[in-house]
Amino acid sequence: MSRIPTSVDPTVSKCYWNLSVGTELFSLRAENSSMPPADDGVTTAIDPQDAFQLFSHELRLEILFALWEADNYALSFSALQSAVGERDSGKFTYHLEQLTGHFVTEIDGQYVLQYAGHRVIDAIQSGVFTTSPTVEPTAAPGQCPHCGSTPTFEYETHLATVACPDCETKLIEYPFDPGGFQDRSPTEAIRTFDARTTHKWQLASSGVCFVCAGRVAVEYVDSPTELDTHDRYAEFFAAAHPAVLHLDCHHCSFFSYVPVGIRLLDSPPLIGTLATRGLDVSEHYLWELPFMTDPETLTVHNRDPWAIHVSVETETGSLTVELGPDATVDSITESL
Ligand SMILES: [Zn+2]
Numbered sequence: 001m002s003r004i005p006t007s008v009d010p011t012v013s014k015c016y017w018n019l020s021v022g023t024e025l026f027s028l029r030a031e032n033s034s035m036p037p038a039d040d041g042v043t044t045a046i047d048p049q050d051a052f053q054l055f056s057h058e059l060r061l062e063i064l065f066a067l068w069e070a071d072n073y074a075l076s077f078s079a080l081q082s083a084v085g086e087r088d089s090g091k092f093t094y095h096l097e098q099l100t101g102h103f104v105t106e107i108d109g110q111y112v113l114q115y116a117g118h119r120v121i122d123a124i125q126s127g128v129f130t131t132s133p134t135v136e137p138t139a140a141p142g143q144c145p146h147c148g149s150t151p152t153f154e155y156e157t158h159l160a161t162v163a164c165p166d167c168e169t170k171l172i173e174y175p176f177d178p179g180g181f182q183d184r185s186p187t188e189a190i191r192t193f194d195a196r197t198t199h200k201w202q203l204a205s206s207g208v209c210f211v212c213a214g215r216v217a218v219e220y221v222d223s224p225t226e227l228d229t230h231d232r233y234a235e236f237f238a239a240a241h242p243a244v245l246h247l248d249c250h251h252c253s254f255f256s257y258v259p260v261g262i263r264l265l266d267s268p269p270l271i272g273t274l275a276t277r278g279l280d281v282s283e284h285y286l287w288e289l290p291f292m293t294d295p296e297t298l299t300v301h302n303r304d305p306w307a308i309h310v311s312v313e314t315e316t317g318s319l320t321v322e323l324g325p326d327a328t329v330d331s332i333t334e335s336l
């Protein structure tokens, strides 16, 4: 039985597409106006604690949401005051001024939502702060790479898990935002979890933080040792892998442990080679790829410097992929 969350306000969902378009448009505009100079380092305009303090009054969030819903994310002073329903002009002016400059800018008599304002709304609309839905185990698309059975997907405390009930293997597990269930069927939501997790892992394991754009340190670690210290899940799905990648952002709180196999998906020559041998990785979910889920496919060849061998079975034989110390594909060896 499946239960897709209904606790997220359904009236909010229609705005998702508007927001993503708006954010993109605004990002382009921001490049021309308020981005810090490239050679000037990154300066902090607002103390982080003050930034959160700014939203301690509900009227300020109402102002941001009113601008988000307005055409071109812009309203005149009087239209904005009317939109939030605040009759006290002095009070309204005071709170609007608190936002003006960083979250809202006045341009030609219009108050316009800025990139920072969009990001505040994005954080709220992701649902992470406001909802914690549950999805009971439901059939997931694809097949268990170990036994061929249909895997299950379940979701609790913002953590999505794909597991095989038949061979009792936890295949993939990662946080997922409640917004992923909005406007989607259960199967679409599960496919979205797959696509989003793949892209997040690819980006972070290539050194770019998907949360803050900061630099991510990427290093191999021995799973058992490291996870004893840092495990945040009851049972880490890749705990039996001889090594995993430890990802740690220099700038924000993001950190993660992911299978080293994710680096294979970042090698176009390898992906092409696999496709010519009958394995098109784009046609498979993360949990269907043995090099993501099966510890037996991984061999630690060396630890100083690190070298990992990953074996990949294809229709014509097997490939041994060597990942070097910087977690990129160093070589591909084929045995027929
Ligand atoms: Zn199975």
Ligand SMILES: [Zn+2]
Binding pocket: 209, 210, 211, 212, 213, 214, 215, 249, 250, 251, 252, 253, 254
């Ligand atoms: Zn970061």
